[in-house]
Structure formats: C-alpha cells, structure tokens
Amino acid sequence: MKNAVIATALAVSALALSGCGEPESKGIDPKVYTDSLFAVMKADRTNYTKLIVARLGPNGADVIKPDEHWKDIPNGALLPAQMFRAGAEAVQEMTDDFTYSLQSVWPINSQNAPKTAMEKEGLEYIAANPGENFYGEEKLGDVTYYTAVYPDVAVSEACTSCHNGHKDSPKTDFKLGEVMGGVVIRVPL
Amino acid sequence: MFVRPFGSGEMLLVKKIVWGVWLLATLGLAGYYGWVLLQADDKSELLIGEATHGHFQIELACSSCHTQAFGGGEVLQDACVSCHGDDLAMAHDSHPRKKFTDPRNADLLQILDARQCVSCHTEHQNEQTHPMGVTVPEDYCFHCHEDIGERRPSHANLPFDSCASAGCHNFHDNRALYEDFLVSNAGGPWVRSVAQLAERNAASLTALPKLPVPVFDEAELMREHPQVAAEFLASSHAAAGVGCSGCHTGADQQWLPRPELNQCKTCHVGEVETWLQGKHGMRLAQGLSAMSPSMGRLEFHQQSENGHQGCTSCHGAHKFDAKRAAVGGCLDCHADQHSLAFTESPHGLLTQQALNNERPWSEAVTCATCHMPRLVNGDTGIKVDKESVSALGESAVVSVTHNQNLTLRPNEKMIRPVCMSCHSLEFSIDALADESLIQNNFKGKPHQHIESIDWAVKRDQR
Numbered sequence: 001m002k003n004a005v006i007a008t009a010l011a012v013s014a015l016a017l018s019g020c021g022e023p024e025s026k027g028i029d030p031k032v033y034t035d036s037l038f039a040v041m042k043a044d045r046t047n048y049t050k051l052i053v054a055r056l057g058p059n060g061a062d063v064i065k066p067d068e069h070w071k072d073i074p075n076g077a078l079l080p081a082q083m084f085r086a087g088a089e090a091v092q093e094m095t096d097d098f099t100y101s102l103q104s105v106w107p108i109n110s111q112n113a114p115k116t117a118m119e120k121e122g123l124e125y126i127a128a129n130p131g132e133n134f135y136g137e138e139k140l141g142d143v144t145y146y147t148a149v150y151p152d153v154a155v156s157e158a159c160t161s162c163h164n165g166h167k168d169s170p171k172t173d174f175k176l177g178e179v180m181g182g183v184v185i186r187v188p189l
Numbered sequence: 190m191f192v193r194p195f196g197s198g199e200m201l202l203v204k205k206i207v208w209g210v211w212l213l214a215t216l217g218l219a220g221y222y223g224w225v226l227l228q229a230d231d232k233s234e235l236l237i238g239e240a241t242h243g244h245f246q247i248e249l250a251c252s253s254c255h256t257q258a259f260g261g262g263e264v265l266q267d268a269c270v271s272c273h274g275d276d277l278a279m280a281h282d283s284h285p286r287k288k289f290t291d292p293r294n295a296d297l298l299q300i301l302d303a304r305q306c307v308s309c310h311t312e313h314q315n316e317q318t319h320p321m322g323v324t325v326p327e328d329y330c331f332h333c334h335e336d337i338g339e340r341r342p343s344h345a346n347l348p349f350d351s352c353a354s355a356g357c358h359n360f361h362d363n364r365a366l367y368e369d370f371l372v373s374n375a376g377g378p379w380v381r382s383v384a385q386l387a388e389r390n391a392a393s394l395t396a397l398p399k400l401p402v403p404v405f406d407e408a409e410l411m412r413e414h415p416q417v418a419a420e421f422l423a424s425s426h427a428a429a430g431v432g433c434s435g436c437h438t439g440a441d442q443q444w445l446p447r448p449e450l451n452q453c454k455t456c457h458v459g460e461v462e463t464w465l466q467g468k469h470g471m472r473l474a475q476g477l478s479a480m481s482p483s484m485g486r487l488e489f490h491q492q493s494e495n496g497h498q499g500c501t502s503c504h505g506a507h508k509f510d511a512k513r514a515a516v517g518g519c520l521d522c523h524a525d526q527h528s529l530a531f532t533e534s535p536h537g538l539l540t541q542q543a544l545n546n547e548r549p550w551s552e553a554v555t556c557a558t559c560h561m562p563r564l565v566n567g568d569t570g571i572k573v574d575k576e577s578v579s580a581l582g583e584s585a586v587v588s589v590t591h592n593q594n595l596t597l598r599p600n601e602k603m604i605r606p607v608c609m610s611c612h613s614l615e616f617s618i619d620a621l622a623d624e625s626l627i628q629n630n631f632k633g634k635p636h637q638h639i640e641s642i643d644w645a646v647k648r649d650q651r
Binding site (some may be wrong): 088101145166186 | 281288291292293294299333336340362367369551608648649
C-alpha cells in the first residue's frame with residue numbers, strides 16, 4: 001500500500017512537472033506574416049504615389065521629376081514602381097528572412113515577368129480573381145519557400161497613363177482600379 | 190650475385206633516414222614559404238598566375254585583395270567593392286549585385302553567379318582574360334537575355350557575343366548607351382564646334398590649408414639657385430603665395446630636398462587621391478615602390494623606362510606647368526601607336542594652336558582632356574564645356590581627375606564627360622568602336638557605323 005502511494009505521488013509529480021516547461025513556440029503563421037508585410041508595402045507604395053509623386057510631380061507643385069531615368073536628370077525622382085523595387089533591394093541587403101518583388105504578366109521590363117511556375121499561377125490567379133490573394137509553396141534551388149502573391153492595383157492616373165503610353169508595355173488599356181501586376185513575397189521555410 | 194636482404198635493424202635505420210629526410214624537407218619548405226609570405230619583399234613565388242592588366246602592378250601586394258588569411262568569396266568581394274564600388278555607383282551600374290539576390294534568380298545563378306565580381310573577373314588567369322578583364326565566354330548576356338529578339342526584331346539575328354563588344358551595351362556603365370539617351374541625343378553634326386572647357390574652380394572654392402611657417406631664408410635660397418627661382422617665380426605656386434617652405438619643409442622643420450605626395454596633398458587632396466586610384470599611382474597606394482615604365486606592359490620610350498611616377502614626373506618640379514603636364518607628361522613615356530599619332534591628329538593640332546596662342550588654352554584637346562578629364566562634382570556623367578557648366582550655377586565644382594583609368598575602359602565611359610563636349614553622340618559611339626581610328630588618334634572619320642541610335646529612334650517613332 002505504501003509503495004502504491006509513493007508510486008502514485010511520483011506519477012502525479014511527474015505529470016505536474018511536465019506542464020512546467022516553456023510552451024512550444026509555433027511562430028507566426030506565414031500567411032499572417034506575408035499579409036502584414038504586404039499591408040506595410042501597400043500603404044507605403046500608395047502614399048509615395050499619392051503624397052509625393054502626385055503632389056510634388058508635374059501634376060502638382062512640379063518641383064520633382066518622376067522619371068524612369070531619375071538618376072540622370074536634375075530633380076529626378078523614382079517612379080512608384082522603382083521606389084517599391086528600391087525598397088525590396090534595400091531589404092535584401094538587410095535580411096534573408098523574406099524577399100519581395102513587383103511583377104506582372106504585362107511587364108514593361110521583361111525581367112519583371114513571372115519566372116517560376118508559382119509566380120505565373122499566382123499572377124494569373126489574382127488577375128482573374130480581383131480582390132483575392134494567392135498562396136502556395138515552391139522549391140527554388142535547395143530551399144522551399146512560402147510564396148504569396150498580392151494584387152497590385154492602379155491607384156492613380158499616373159500608373160495607367162505611364163504604362164499605357166510606354167513603348168515597352170505589352171498592355172495599353174489599363175484602367176484605374178484594375179490589377180496591373182502583383183507583389184510576390186517569399187519566406188524561406 | 191647474391192644480395193643480402195636487409196635485416197630488421199637495418200630496415201629500421203632506413204625508415205628513420207627516410208622519415209628524417211621527409212621531415213627536414215617539409216620543415217625546410219614550410220620555413221622558406223613562411224619566410225616568403227611574412228618577411229620577403231619579393232612574393233612572386235606565391236603567385237598562382239599572372240595578374241590581368243588591371244591589377245598586375247599590385248600583384249605582389251597580396252593583401253590588397255586577400256585582405257584576410259581565411260575567408261571565402263565574401264572577402265574578395267569586399268576587396269573588389271572597396272576599390273571599385275564608388276565608380277560602379279557613379280556609373281548607375283546596370284547589373285548591381287542586388288539585382289541577383291532574389292531567390293527567383295536561383296536557376297540563373299547556377300549558370301553564372303552574378304552576385305560575385307570574380308565570377309566574370311577571375312584574377313591570375315591573364316592568359317584567358319578578354320577585354321574589360323572578363324574571364325568568361327563573351328556570350329554571357331545570352332544566359333538572361335536570350336529572348337531579346339522576340340521583343341526587339343532588330344536584335345533577332347545578332348551574334349550571341351556581340352552585345353557588349355560592338356559599341357552598343359556595357360554590363361555595368363550604360364549612361365551614354367541607354368535607349369532614351371540615344372533617342373534624346375540623336376542627330377546633329379559630327380562636330381558642333383570646338384568647345385571651351387570650363388575653368389577649374391575646385392581649388393579656389395577650398396580654403397588654403399595651413400602651410401608650414403617659413404624657417405628657411407627663401408631669398409637666400411633663390412639667390413643660390415637662380416634658374417630654379419626663375420622657374421618657380423613664374424609658376425602658379427608663386428602666384429598663390431606658396432614659397433619654398435610650403436613644399437620643402439619636412440618633419441621637425443628640416444629641409445626636405447625632394448617633396449613627395451604628402452607635401453603635394455597638403456593642398457591638392459583630390460588630385461593626389463584620384464592619382465593613387467589610377468595606373469600611375471596604384472603601386473604607391475598599396476605601399477609598393479613607385480610605378481616605372483619598365484614595369485609596364487605598354488610600349489614606352491627607352492629613355493623613360495627607369496623614371497618613377499610621382500607628381501613632378503609629369504608636372505616638373507618648380508615650374509608645375511599644367512600645359513606641359515597635359516601632353517608632354519604623357520608623351521615623354523608613352524610610345525604606343527595611339528600616343529605617337531597624337532601630334533599629327535586633329536586633337537593634337539588644336540593643342541599646338543593653343544600652345545601657339547592661336548586659340549585659347551580652354552580649346553586645347555590634350556591627352557589629359559580625354560584621359561584625365563575635368564569633371565563636374567566628380568561625376569563622369571556631366572558635360573564639362575563652359576556652357577553646360579554655367580547652366581548648373583554655383584553648385585558646379587570643376588576639378589581634374591588624375592585617375593587616368595576612370596574613363597578608359599570601356600571607352601564609352603568617355604562619351605559624356607569628354608567626347609560630347611564637341612561631337613555628336615553618333616560620331617562618338619562610331620569613333621570609339623573603330624579600333625583603327627583609335628590607333629591613329631582619331632585622324633579621319635569612323636569606318637563603320639553602329640546602328641544603335643538608328644534602331645532606338647525607329648522604335649521610338651513607331
């Protein structure tokens with residue numbers, strides 16, 4: 001009887017102690033992570049387009065000159081898409097935890113066309129399903145990535161007029177509010 | 190004949206001798222190469238191959254590139270960027286490393302890892318190095334741009350290796366070659382007029398540094414050396430109020446017979462720093478002896494072969510004649526076909542007219558005009574004729590780069606800061622792509638036409 005009491009006490013203690021450890025860390029859900037990143041990107045991109053380019057550019061105070069070759073002209077300023085890309089490149093110099101890029105099935109620069117099967121699938125999906133995002137996993141090199149694709153929508157007249165008038169644009173009838181491309185965010189798993 | 194086999198004792202002795210010899214040889218070799226690595230002045234035995242034309246002068250300053258004894262490609266990458274990073278940034282590098290770090294390029298990087306300079310510019314393989322220091326086959330553009338013909342019908346049947354070798358594109362610096370620049374600078378006469386270069390103003394915008402207090406009797410010195418005094422009194426140094434002591438005062442206020450870079454740098458910081466970046470000064474920058482034509486790979490006059498490069502080798506002591514330095518400073522040593530043809534070339538004739546006071550010196554086109562050009566705000570992308578510079582207002586600081594390599598390779602880097610001051614873009618591109626015209630120092634018209642502007646204009650009008 002005495003042995004049974006001791007054994008029961010030990011078992012209860014062991015059970016109780018097993019609950020004292022640190023709770024297992026699950027980390028942030030990749031979808032929440034990429035959705036949050038995209039929210040920041042979209043906010044900054046929209047703000048740069050509306051609060052800087054539209055306000056200070058040729059259609060506003062006309063004190064800056066947004067131009068594809070902004071480095072080569074006095075008072076040149078990055079186009080919104082270039083500003084977005086500059087952010088992506090700066091991030092790559094700071095961290096490997098995620099990457100992002102701006103792509104389109106109608107790219108002005110062909111290097112910004114989708115390359116991987118998942119990029120193609122994602123960009124086609126968001127173009128065909130306005131308002132929806134695309135999520136998946138893909139393996140590039142030896143690494144598996146969580147890949148999310150978000151619609152990049154024409155938020156101002158500057159977006160559509162520039163793309164519709166550019167000699168390298170495969171599509172020349174973009175309208176305000178339309179999906180022009182997508183933001184691809186990758187997180188290594 | 191009977192040969193007695195070794196006994197076990199003898200075998201042991203033989204083994205000991207062999208091991209002893211091996212140990213001594215190993216220690217001897219390790220000691221010798223350790224001494225070469227750490228102590229010897231001549232480290233040539235450690236070279237794994239001849240360095241390229243870009244680095245051969247400093248190939249024995251191993252730590253210039255191999256900055257750490259241990260470490261991988263990142264160590265070399267950092268070394269490349271520490272010397273060439275600023276130039277690439279100024280060139281608006283068309284293919285910066287950051288373009289290739291996105292994982293979506295993983296498949297391309299397996300073919301050519303464009304994140305690392307050494308992937309295309311491998312050193313110590315001079316025997317298989319192409320122009321521009323490239324060590325990969327010259328069809329490297331094809332790997333990423335193989336479908337260019339689909340979007341540019343004009344490019345459909347061009348050879349794979351012609352992108353960067355036909356005067357149309359460069360991998361890094363395309364500031365004078367990008368499509369919109371071609372369109373906006375299309376047309377115009379091949380030579381507009383002889384431009385007047387903007388006057389240098391960098392020195393006048395900088396406060397004169399504190400010069401050594403004269404501790405020598407300068408009047409007495411000049412009486413003792415009348416020829417030197419005459420040359421000095423006619424110089425810009427004398428005009429600026431810099432006396433003998435300004436240059437000849439060494440440590441502890443002692444007379445310095447031969448002032449060197451550090452004395453010149455007191456006032457001429459930019460000139461000295463840019464000179465140390467070029468072929469003439471890069472040895473001194475790495476702590477090696479001064480460059481001499483005898484060490485060079487170009488053709489030089491025999492009588493100049495043992496001269497050593499420094500400020501006075503071109504500018505001359507006491508006279509410091511910039512006009513002489515701009516031509517004679519070069520032609521005293523350089524004896525290649527391009528240099529020998531200068532005097533009879535259109536540029537050389539303009540210089541001679543300026544020296545004869547038949548036209549202003551600002552219209553002279555000297556060796557230095559092209560190879561050590563005046564730059565506005567240190568930027569090789571800005572034209573330096575008086576008209577262009579005056580349009581920039583007071584913000585324009587005009588200085589002379591003494592890095593002769595800054596605009597030399599690829600030579601299209603010369604188009605904007607140099608050629609286009611007088612010539613059309615079309616002529617400039619054609620001329621710089623014509624090797625025979627380069628050899629005769631641009632005496633005549635180009636023998637070939639690069640169609641890039643025509644194609645760009647045609648596409649723009651479509």
